[in-house]
Amino acid sequence: MFNQIRPAIVMTILFTLLTGLAYPLAITGVGQLAFPAQANGSRLERDGVVVGSALIGQDFTEPGYFWARPSAAGDVPYNGAASSGSNYGATDARLVQRVAGTVASLGSSPVPADAATTSASGLDPDISPANARLQLARVAAARGVGLPVLETLLGQMTETPMLGIFGEPHVNVLALNLALDKMAPMAR
C-alpha cells in the first residue's frame, strides 16, 4: 500500500505539468498563430475601435437599432464578464411577471418567444427572424428609411441552416446593426 504513495505524488506533478501547463500553452500558441481572430475573441472593429465581439451580444435600447433579447447577465444586461441565465422555473411568478412586462413594452401581441425571454448565457448574440421582423417598422421610422430597403437588408443578414439542415435560422444583432449604420447612418 505504501509503495503507491510515490507514484501518486509523482504522477500528479508530472500530469499537472503536461496537461495543465504544456497542453493549454501549446494550444494557445497554435491558436494565436493559426487562428488569431478567433483565439482573441472574434473582435469586431469599426474605424479602429473595438465595438464588440461577433459572438457576444450587446445591449441595444435606441429605437433606431434592432434590439437583442432580454438579458439576465450580471448586474447590467449583456455583461460580457459575468454570463448568467435567469434560472427561473417555468411556474415562477417572477418569470410570468417579467415576460408580461416585456410583452407590454413591445406594444404588440403575441411576440416571438425569444423577444420576451432571457437567454441561457445572457449574452445571446442572435434573435429569431420573426423577432427582427417585428422590429422593422420601429427601426424604419427612427432611421427614416423605407421598409422595403430594411426588409432586403434583413434578408441578407439572416443566417439560414446550411443545406437546409444544419443549424437554426437566426440573425446576429450586432452584425445587423453594423450593416444598418453603414447603409443609413443615424444623425447624432
Place this chain on the structure above:
Amino acid sequence: MTFSGWLQIALVLIAVLALAKPLGLYMARVFAGERTWLSPIVHPIETGFYRLAGLRADQEQGWLAYAFGVLAFSFAGFLAMFAILRLQGFLPFNPQGFGELAPDLAFNTAVSFVTNTNWQNYGGETTMSHFSQMAGLTVQNFLSAATGMAVAIAVTRAFMRSGATAVGNFWVDMTRATLYVLLPLAIVVAIGFVALGLPQSMDASFAATTLEGTQQTIAIGPVASQEAIKQLGTNGGGFFNTNAAHPFENPNAFANYLNIIAMLSISTALVYAFGQLVGNRRQGWALIAVTGVLLLVGTGAIYWAETSGNPLLHAVGVDPALGNMEGKEVRFGQAMTALYAAVTTGLSDGGVNAMHSSLTPLGGMVPMFLIQLGEVLPGGVGSGLYGMLVFAILAVFVAGLMVGRTPEFLGKKIEAREMKLAMLAILILPLVILGFTAVSMVAPFGLSAITTPGPHGLSEILYAYSSAAGNNGSAFGGLSGNTPWYNTTLAIAMLLGRFAYIVPVLAIAGSLAAKPRLPGSSGTFPTDRPLFVGLLIGIILIMGGLQFFPALALGPVVEHFAMLAGQSF
C-alpha cells in the same frame, strides 16, 4: 418538433456510432499494451513517467491494491487542487487578480473535479484565475476521466481472465488512458474548437465600446483547451458560468455538434472496446443498443416538452411557435438543446447549453431522471461502462431467478458475493440522493437556498443531489448552492457516488477474475441478443429509476399540472 430537428439529432448520433468501432479498436489495443501508431511519440514519455514514479509497467495488482491506487491518486489530486484554489492569489497567470476561494467552496470544487462531477458553485469568469482553470481544473478533467477509464478496463479484464488474482496495474492504465487517448484527442478537438471560434488566449478580457457608446468588458481566456477535455472526459465543468450556453464555449451549430460528439464518443467506443476485449463484439453492440434506445426516448421527451412551450407565458402574449425559449439560445434551437440535455445527463458530463432550471417541468424531469438511472447511458468515460456492467449482472441474475439456473455473464458465474456487492453499489445512489434531499427539505439551512417557491424548489434540491451523487455536475441553477451546508453535503454526495461505487465494483472485478471462464452451453442465456437488451432496459428503469418516482411525482409532475392549470408560485 420538425423534420430537420430530428435529422440533426439522427446525424449526430450516427457520427458517434461511426466513431465507436475505430476508436474502440484503438482503445482495446492501447489497454492491451499493444503498439499503436502513436507509440513512437508517446512511448518514450510513458516509460519516462514510470521511471520517475518508480513503477514497473509489467507488475500487475490485485483488486484491493488497484482500488488503493485509485484512492491514493484521487486524494493527491484533491490536495493539489485544494492548494491551488486556496493559494490562487499568490499564483501566476492571474490577470484578473482573483483572490483565494473560501475553504468550503475550495473543498467542494476540488472534490467536484476529482470525482469527475464538475459541479460548479461558482461562476468561472468571476472566480477562477487562468492558472486555476489550467493547472487545477483542466488537469483533473484529464485525470478523473483517465481514472474512470482505468477502473472500467480493470473490470473488463475480470471477464477476460480465468483463475487470475490480478486485474491490471492502475498507474499503467491511467497513464495510457491519458497519453494515448485523452491528450491526443483533446489536442485535435481543441484546435477544431479554436477554428470554430472559441477563444484561446492568456488575456483576461478585452474592452469594447458598443454601438450605443457604452463600455462592454468581454471575458476571454484559454477556453478551447479546457472545453475540449471537458467534453472528451465527460467532465462538464465550463470555463464560463453559463457553460456551453456561453457563445465563447459554443459559438455555432457546428461547435455544438462537435461538443456533443466529443462527449459521447469515448464512452460509446469504450463499450465497443469491452466487446472486443472479451471476445464478443455483439455484446458491445448490445450494450450500445440499450444506451441508444433510452437516450433517443429521453431526447424525444425533452424535445416534445420544450416545443410544447409554457402555457403561462402563452397566456401573457408569447407566441408558442418557437416553444419555451427562457434559458435557451437562439442558435441551437429546440432540437439541439434537447439532444444536448439528454446526452449530458445520460452521460455524466453535466455541461449544459441551456439552463436546465428553466426547462419546462417535464423537460427538466427527463435530465434529472437520466442522472438518477445511474449515469450509464452511456455514462461517464469508464464510469458508464462499469455502471452498465453492474446492471448487466443484475439483469442476468433476475433472468437466472426466472428459470432457476445459476446466472452467468460472459462465462462467469454470478453468485452471492457478486450480487451483494452489485446491490451495495446500486443502492448508494438512492441513499445519498433521497437522504440528503429529505434533510435539506426540512432544515432551515437547506430551505434557505431555494429561490423558487412551489414544487420547483423541491426539484432544485433533488436535482442538486442527483447531479452530485451521479457525478454529473449539471444543476437547476435556481438553487443558491454556495453555502457551507450545500458545499459540504454535495461534496460528500460526490465522494460517495464516486468511490463508494468504485470500490465494490473493483471487488466484483477481483471476484470474477478469480473464477474460471465457462464455455456457453445450450442452457446459457445469450446476453448479446434483443431479448437481453429489452431485459436490461427494464432492469435499468426499475432498479435505477423506480426509487425516485415518489420524489419526482412531488416535484416536476406536480409542477407540470400546476403549469397546465395556469398556476404560478
